[in-house]
Amino acid sequence: MSEKSAFDAVVIGAGFSGLYALHRLSGLGLDVRCLEAGDGVGGTWYWNRYPGARVDIESMQYSYSFDEDLQQDWKWPEHFSPQPDLEAYANHVTDRFGLRERIRFGTRVNRLRFDEGTSRWHIAAEDGFTATAKYVIAATGSLHAHNVPPFPGLDSFKGTWHHTSRWPAEGVDLTGKRVGLIGTGSTGIQIAPVAAEVAEHLTVFQRTPAFSVPAVHRALDPAYEQEWKAQYAERREVMRANPSAVFPTVPRFGSVFDHSPEARQEILERAWSARNGLLFLQAFTDTMVDPAANEVVAEFIRGKIRQIVRDPEVAELLCPKTYPVGTKRICMDTGYYETFNRENVTLVDVRTHPITRITESGLRTTNASYDLDVIVFATGFDGVTGSFTAMNVTGTDGLDLREKWADGPTSYLGLLVAGFPNLFMVHGPGSPGVLAQMITGGEWQVDWITRFITHMETEGHERVDTTVEWERRWGAEVDGAADHTLYKRADSWYMGANIPGKPRVFMIYVGGFDRYVQRCTEQVEAGYEGFVFDGPARGPVHANTHAPAPATD
């Protein structure tokens, strides 16, 4: 019997948002299939299995809220979950809610085409699988399209190399090896201390130092777990009303400048010891908006680096000085800075002397050669948009998503793109994405999409689109929110600055998750303002939506 290929909805990606979308849309009675490139569920937590991989949001928060029994039953072993625990949780949820049989694994979607005649999406995958669906939910992950910089000579390398997000499931034995680690973002900072424990020598190639605060991993305290479980429903409500979709566990102290230098120091010391990086940035209300306030916090961390790292030259090289703290993702580490006190660890500055090529025996910079057995690329991702554009998406009028986004991504509410009807994005550009807690944010977006689809089915709509004008208005809100902060001052992946040639556009809505929820709700309550049902999108779909928005009243 040939495989079924016509569905009401196709969900792309079996990460946390995709699994939940599969569950919710199936609950509407729709015939839904989830297509997953990997051989297992978990998304980010399926792909990123490098040593030291773990989340830096507390386990009690970084989990689904949609089912009370699930959140009461599940026992997280650790305060911050390592990758295997998150993958185990994703598998548990998949089986508990009977989702597995509706997931097609090993199915990397590489073509999405909207057929205007039938108002159906035609979906094709690398392995030859094809399908049609009325709705597509792209839950493809903000950090899936991995970035291996095109250093010449990589093919000639006689050792082994791996990007951290394509780490082999069977692991990589670094014991006694000369390991080269390229990249010092959240990933590099997690892997370095673990690799240094076993490697003969670890060479860390750093282009830009990161700010990091201690995580101090620990078992989950049973009393803390009980406290959460007793109040889960109320605390989830608080999270949904929080700008970062988290439960605030660190007190806030107003402006940095409300306090004497001694009092500031004391507050920051307490926040440092609270072992929660993201909340560290929230100890003061002006850290992310006032450069002078930010500098106080940044200098506090530099002071810590200088205290921890014994060699003053190495310490200085590890001190970030070129961007405000928090404008690149603040990292959380376990012994990262201490790693540079080890005899078997060397820090190499590839800002001053960039890597020029990979050689048979290692790599070369503009002033030295390094012999290596293993090269680890912790070099990040084509973030936010990479996983969407990689699917070769064509909308109405033959509109190509890459072309449409040539000057930077556009969207309406981070959910729809004009000219691509019935294609809903989760964590798309223009949504709070990675700047709010991802599981709660994803759950909320999936709930919104589910309500939206329910409306369409009830009203008998065949398709929904948005317009360039509404993309422009939303783009202006996204941009305006970022302009109130310091985020644009960093060459971050939030800005697309890490990928050569990618347009520099701040891709994330930083107005707050709570405000985002309010805006999406308002637009629906205002009679689905900005959405066009059952017609071609009004106005041109190719227009440059990064032009300044016309004044609205």
Ligand code: NAP
């Ligand atoms: P990343 O933050 O983009 O860091 C990539 C690193 O590679 C940067 O240090 C970058 O330097 C360096 N790099 C890139 N190209 C290079 C080149 N040609 N030569 C030398 N260095 C190069 O990527 P990531 O560390 O994988 O983290 C991505 C995101 O994943 C994080 O921001 C976070 O949102 C998420 N994450 C979270 C956790 C967690 O929850 N604990 C853990 C890991 C990742 P430049 O800075 O100079 O570009």
